[in-house]
Amino acid sequence: MAKQFGVSDAALDGLKDPGRHPFPPEQKAAFLFADAMTDGPGHVPDPVYQEVRRHFSEAQVVEIACVVGLFNYFNRFNNALHVEVTLTDPDVIVRLVEEAGAVGIAVADFCDRVADILHQGRRYIRVGIYQRDKDRLVLRAWRGASSPPTSPGLGEGDAGVTGQSGVTRVAGPLLVVPVLVDGAVVGVIEVEGDRPAAIDEEDRPLVERVATVLAARLT
Amino acid sequence: MGRLSRLRPDQVGEDIRSLFETFLRERGNIPNMFRTAAHRPEILSTMLAHFRAVMGPGTVPVALKEMLAVRVSRINSCDY
Numbered sequence: 102m103a104k105q106f107g108v109s110d111a112a113l114d115g116l117k118d119p120g121r122h123p124f125p126p127e128q129k130a131a132f133l134f135a136d137a138m139t140d141g142p143g144h145v146p147d148p149v150y151q152e153v154r155r156h157f158s159e160a161q162v163v164e165i166a167c168v169v170g171l172f173n174y175f176n177r178f179n180n181a182l183h184v185e186v187t188l189t190d191p192d193v194i195v196r197l198v199e200e201a202g203a204v205g206i207a208v209a210d211f212c213d214r215v216a217d218i219l220h221q222g223r224r225y226i227r228v229g230i231y232q233r234d235k236d237r238l239v240l241r242a243w244r245g246a247s248s249p250p251t252s253p254g255l256g257e258g259d260a261g262v263t264g265q266s267g268v269t270r271v272a273g274p275l276l277v278v279p280v281l282v283d284g285a286v287v288g289v290i291e292v293e294g295d296r297p298a299a300i301d302e303e304d305r306p307l308v309e310r311v312a313t314v315l316a317a318r319l320t
Numbered sequence: 321m322g323r324l325s326r327l328r329p330d331q332v333g334e335d336i337r338s339l340f341e342t343f344l345r346e347r348g349n350i351p352n353m354f355r356t357a358a359h360r361p362e363i364l365s366t367m368l369a370h371f372r373a374v375m376g377p378g379t380v381p382v383a384l385k386e387m388l389a390v391r392v393s394r395i396n397s398c399d400y
Contacts, residue, residue: 103386139395164379172389180397184352197348
């Protein structure tokens with residue numbers, strides 16, 4: 102959600118260790134306050150409070166303390182009851198993909214947008230979208246920590262195997278779906294979930310529907 | 321798997337259903353936490369009202385509040 106409110110990737114990454122990221126002083130003060138309020142019983146030392154108060158009004162301090170308190174409440178509720186991370190509804194994902202493809206967007210940009218939608222909406226740790234070029238697959242979009250093979254041959258690697266067979270494959274957390282036009286492979290979508298059983302009964306039909314939308318643009 | 325069941329829109333009363341539909345429209349999902357809390361509709365409706373009052377526009381920039389939420393959730397090892 103934070104990204105929708107203009108928080109950059111760099112800032113989100115910086116939140117892993119706010120002391121080492123160049124946040125403005127008032128933000129840094131608020132993060133130190135949040136850390137102190139969240140750690141252990143939540144004692145906030147005077148210097149930490151005073152630094153927050155130097156930058157924020159009394160009303161603002163109330164608001165900051167409420168945000169920190171609220172998320173401690175929500176986090177503890179979710180952790181205690183094992184509430185799972187919420188994924189975007191498959192129908193909504195398909196609609197977002199259709200909307201992205203409807204605006205005369207270049208193929209590479211469209212694939213990039215689709216990768217983004219799947220990566221964020223379903224929390225896949227890896228998303229690769231390939232377009233077929235004769236006997237190879239050309240990578241059009243990628244999300245994930247590791248770097249992918251940029252141009253696997255048909256039959257090579259996870260994407261290449263499905264590129265050759267034209268059949269959806271589920272292997273543990275991995276789901277590889279062909280993009281088909283009249284039965285011929287024109288591309289491949291591969292996604293990987295964050296744990297062995299991450300691919301559930303919603304994921305396969307979802308990615309196959311996305312492949313159908315993509316098919317019209319990859320020919 | 322969550323320890324408690326998550327209620328679907330067709331399993332909740334009219335008031336909560338309209339709140340759920342707003343979530344679907346605004347963000348494409350109904351957070352599992354709220355589907356779980358829906359077992360106690362009176363608590364859920366004030367929980368949501370409080371969430372909006374705290375996280376919506378106020379005296380502190382919304383972006384800073386979102387970053388605070390991410391930071392706290394990270395310390396608590398809770399995915400937000």
